[in-house]
Amino acid sequence: MLVSLIGLGDSIYLTVQHLTGQSIRCSITTGCSAVLSSPYSTIAGVPTAALGALAYFAAFSLATLAAFGYELARTGLSLIVVAMLIMTLWLFYVQAFVLHAYCEYCLLSAAMTLALTALVAAARFVKPAPSKI
Helix, strand or coil: CHHHHHHHHHHHHHHHHHHHCCCCCCCCCCCHHHHHCCHHHEECCEEHHHHHHHHHHHHHHHHHHHHCCCHHHHHHHHHHHHHHHHHHHHHHHHHHHHHCCCCHHHHHHHHHHHHHHHHHHHHHHCCCCCCCC
16 A cells, blocks of 8 residues: 555656646656656646546555455456556656656656556465454
8 A cells, every 4th residue: 555655646746746837857867857748748638647646546545445355446456557557568668769768756656556566466366364253
């Protein structure tokens, strides 16, 4: 759940910066402005970071429900994480091969999505211990 909260914070920050028109300075990479002002930074006028924030919020909510044993939430979490992974891979491709620029905040989000994918995949193979009540 912590991973989704980190991703949520990152996405909210990027969304606010985008909506207020403020430029973002990168300290590790040099391509933040190029990436965040590119045509790929929005889908139908909605910042991709806002879509990421919604996805991370949904992942956090579903992970919380899954932790309390709701099997349908586990399935929903798996589906949303797969969608997040596909979008992450597409956006990483765009940064690497189309824009030739990287945004460290976008890379943080990608890392959080990869971590979520690994955690969700691993959880599919872990069986809860039987209750001793």
